Amino acid sequence: IICERCGVEVTRAKVRRERMGHIELAAPVTHIWYFKGVPSRLGYLLDLAPKDLEKIIYFAAYVITAVDDEMRHNELSTLEAEMAVERKAVEDQRDADLEARAQKLEADMKELEDEGAKSDVKRKVRDGGEREMRQLRDRAQRELDRLEEIWTTFTKLAPKQLIVDELLYRELQDRYGEYFEGAMGAESIKKLIENFDIAAEADNLREVIRSGKGQKKLRALKRLKVVDAFRKTGNKPQGMVLDAVPVIPPDLRPMVQLDGGRFATSDLNDLYRRVINRNNRLRRLIDLGAPEIIVNNEKRMLQEAVDAL
Numbered sequence: 001i002i003c004e005r006c007g008v009e010v011t012r013a014k015v016r017r018e019r020m021g022h023i024e025l026a027a028p029v030t031h032i033w034y035f036k037g038v039p040s041r042l043g044y045l046l047d048l049a050p051k052d053l054e055k056i057i058y059f060a061a062y063v064i065t066a067v068d069d070e071m072r073h074n075e076l077s078t079l080e081a082e083m084a085v086e087r088k089a090v091e092d093q094r095d096a097d098l099e100a101r102a103q104k105l106e107a108d109m110k111e112l113e114d115e116g117a118k119s120d121v122k123r124k125v126r127d128g129g130e131r132e133m134r135q136l137r138d139r140a141q142r143e144l145d146r147l148e149e150i151w152t153t154f155t156k157l158a159p160k161q162l163i164v165d166e167l168l169y170r171e172l173q174d175r176y177g178e179y180f181e182g183a184m185g186a187e188s189i190k191k192l193i194e195n196f197d198i199a200a201e202a203d204n205l206r207e208v209i210r211s212g213k214g215q216k217k218l219r220a221l222k223r224l225k226v227v228d229a230f231r232k233t234g235n236k237p238q239g240m241v242l243d244a245v246p247v248i249p250p251d252l253r254p255m256v257q258l259d260g261g262r263f264a265t266s267d268l269n270d271l272y273r274r275v276i277n278r279n280n281r282l283r284r285l286i287d288l289g290a291p292e293i294i295v296n297n298e299k300r301m302l303q304e305a306v307d308a309l
Contacts, residue, residue, distance in 0.1 A: 021247040023275060026283040027299045028186040029306045030057050034240040036307075042240055044226040046192055052162055059184050059300045061164045065191040066181040067157050076155070079176070083151050087144060094140035098133055105129035150175065160192065185299050190241040198237070202227050245306055247272060274305045 001010040008016070035042040035057060040050045048056075055061035105126065112122050150171050153163070157180055163169045169182065183191065205227060208220040230237050253266035282298040 017251045018249050020249055023245045023247060023272075023279060025243055025245060025302065025306075026279050026286060027302060028190050028241050028243050029245075029303045030186040030189055031240050031242055032307045039222065041226055042189070044223045045230070045237055045240075046160060046189075046196070047223065048160060053189075055162065055164065056184055056188055057186060057303060059296045061162045062166070062169045062182045062184050063188045063192070064157055064159055064161045064163070064180055064182045065188055066195060067159055068179050072154075072157075072176075072179045079154075080151075083147065087147055090140055090143050090147070094136060097136050097140075101129065101133050101136065105133075146171075154179075159195070185296065186241050186303065190238065193237045193241065196237065198227055198231050202231055242306070245275060245309070268309075271305070271309050275302070275309065278302045278305045 002008070003010060030042070034040070035050065035053050040053065042048075043050050043053050046053075052061070056063045108125050108129070109122065112125060149168065153168065154172060154176050157172075163172070163182070172180075173182070181191070182188070202224065205220045205224040209217055209224065212220060229235075248268070253268040253272075255266070255269065256264045258264055278298065278301050282295070282302055285295050285298055
């Protein structure tokens with residue numbers, strides 16, 4: 001018999017106190033042992049620096065999980081032509097604005113000349129006009145530089161590449177979203193691991209060890225040790241990302257009643273309570289369709305709560 005309200009089996013207390021439980025998570029989290037441990041097993045497996053892993057897991061950077069190279073290669077010339085048209089439009093607009101402002105400045109100067117204005121008044125008007133024209137040039141240049149950055153990033157986009165600038169990622173997503181996939185948090189790590197070919201990576205690393213030297217060879221040796229361990233044991237690397245958190249039996253985290261009706265509780269109970277509260281709040285936010293930035297912040301807090309365990 002299971003209680004409808006709290007989902008606990010109705011049985012003897014002794015049975016319940018000896019059984020383990022688990023918390024189903026609303027979003028996956030990364031196991032702290034594998035990315036914070038020294039050396040970072042997750043970092044070696046995916047060939048990512050620990051500080052980069054931390055940025056991804058704690059929602060400080062996006063990571064590219066997949067790129068459709070063939071589609072990008074086939075359509076690159078068309079996309080380049082579209083980008084050239086956009087650049088030309090920015091340049092034309094800049095030139096038109098500068099021309100209009102120069103004409104206005106000329107007219108203003110002529111008017112002041114006719115009125116016999118003092119030289120300091122004329123200088124002030126001229127300086128103001130030139131300053132505005134400089135601002136127009138700078139604004140257009142910033143826009144052109146941004147377009148160049150977007151295009152360069154897109155053409156060099158590769159799996160496991162980090163993008164820290166959120167605005168740049170959004171621009172790439174809006175313009176070229178069908179050519180790549182990206183995400184942040186433990187979900188992106190899970191996708192990277194799912195796309196990871198252990199056998200092929202082991203062969204690549206052996207080749208690097210044979211032909212490489214120095215630091216490159218040393219890193220390849222360390223990485224091969226981790227990759228080979230997964231290959232030989234048959235363990236799935238996806239296990240480093242958790243969808244559920246195990247809960248130890250209540251007898252191992254007791255609550256003792258003290259004099260005066262107060263309780264002395266194990267620290268673990270507080271840590272589990274924090275995980276449950278944040279997990280429930282995240283599930284509620286997802287059901288409500290909350291904005292991505294709020295959901296991501298809650299996922300980060302859930303990751304931190306599980307780390308504390």
